[in-house]
Amino acid sequence: MGTSLELGFNFWITLLFIALMMGVLQGTCAYLILAERKISAWAQDRLGPNRVGPWGLLQPIADGIKFLLKEDIIPDHVDKLFYLLAPCIAVSTALLAFAVVPFGPTTPPPVLLDYRQVPPQAVWPQTVEEEKAVLEADREHAKRTNDKTYEEKLKEYNDTIQFVIAPHVNIGIVFNFAVGSLAVYGVLLGGWSSNDKYSMLGGLRSSAQLISYEIPMGLSVLGVLAVTGSLNLETIIDYQVKHGWNVFYQPLAALLFITSVFAECNRLPFDLPEAEQELVGGYHTEYSAMKFALFFLGEYTHMITTSFLIAILFFGGWHFPGTNALSGVGGILVKLIVIAAKMVLFIIFFMLIRWTLPRFRFDQLMGLTWKVLLPLALVNIVCVIIIKQFHLSEWLLLPLSLGTLFLVAGLALYMPRQRPRAPIRLAAHVASGPPAVLQDHEIID
């Protein structure tokens, strides 16, 4: 393939973005911990940390210094290799998963269409001759329709700064899920190599939970991908810029995705891997100092990434009505702020939910994903496929999506209830037995 057709990327800009995002992510993580503590405090009518610096703003720096200077204890009874490997995996996978996530304005990479066919299809020429022929057809088509040729579009794309570390990765979302899911190894290895029952339980809970919730998470995204026709996150944003945010078409998918994301990030109400009250600390019980901090860093980076993903997949990414026409530095800045604001909003939502819902029991957790989220996600995909197959209006998805939700809830009402497992103990001891009205119902004694 000729070099002129390569989708390029500027090496120096990419390097700058990597350095920038490493710094920004770590700084954001540090301040997210402060935000977490502050919001926890406010929700509980407290003030939160306010001693280090004004409003406690220097608290993360104090925390960081503490983490760095603390004695780094490696207990004797651990499996040293995996014990050391676990936090590295946790943090590196989280950072790596961020590579394909746009954090600012992007443009979709142009697609080369073969106009010799009717209807024209995307093509990736394998030989020089084929390439020449395809480009020739493309130029002719451009002349006829007064459009830009592929080469012009390509040049335009290559000259625009793409606010994503790795631009035009065609498997974008798959890469993100694949690498992000590797984080479970960090948790599992940490729990197992600690050689300690509580850590082990935390690790086991985590592996079961993360693997289960990945399924509805992937399935809920599938609907979006089917509508967009691309795995590339830049193209998904572009689609929403043109057609409206996905959340308006597929609110059910958005709901399922957000729910799964809570579980993937080990956030309440799904924070069983690190339920302090039950497991001392969870999988990181045996970790101290910087290694503990690395687990935290990985977790919060994961939170940032998934918050970006919610914004990108369902809430239009950097798009906000009225800001689309803005160009130049101002436009870039506005779009950066829009997507950052969306991300922060979702993180605040995560934190508020934490103080709203109590933790699930483990069987309830598994029941929710396998019996509720998974079937709902499947129904959602079927709806999308029907719409696509029969070329119906995409707006039909909205009532279908909401209708599914209500229908399933309604059906659940009429499902036969499980008999109470405990025998009705009191009834035998009461003079006249339970009243007739209560015979069929669950009796709470």
Place this chain on the structure above:
Amino acid sequence: MPIADSDVKWVTAPKIGLMEQLYLPAIFEGLQTTVRHTAKTLFGDGAVTQQYPEVEPKLPPNYRGVHRLNRDEQGRVKCVACYMCSTACPAHCIDIVAAPSPWPDREKYPETFVIDELRCIYCGMCEQACPVDAIELTTLYDLTGLSREELMFDKEKLLSVFDETVKAGTDPIRTRAGRLSVASELPVDVGLTNSSSAQS
């Protein structure tokens, strides 16, 4: 023997409607509560936090802090060295050496009176045991010292606590003849403050 019907209250599990089955309205309702509290603390004056070193807590008058030895109207120590307090003390932290009183109105007076503030459990039983309202617990709570010896409070120190707390107005002279101290009364005056309401 079966339980009488009148003692049994049968409760049915509440019926779940469509809205409850959806869970989302309930989650939204819960979020409202969380947000209300957050906003109240953030923008209003809702925080219950006391900024301790800057703002001193308001303690009720029956708070059991550091002890003091009360003086009478003539500035003498009220104590008559009867050993009731040290006998009542469950922590054995009061050490009294009695001597014949130099004053005509009593038989004995404490030559030394030492309370080990580190050993004390601040139960207030000395206060209750005292027949002449000579020993009282004050609202001083921030007791610190650099050594164990420093916190062995002797008679002079305990009398100076009385002088300080009376002067500061935090613990006014509370005991009057025929009436026990405020320490034995309810924090809020609800009209029960006669002698009959005292610990009996």
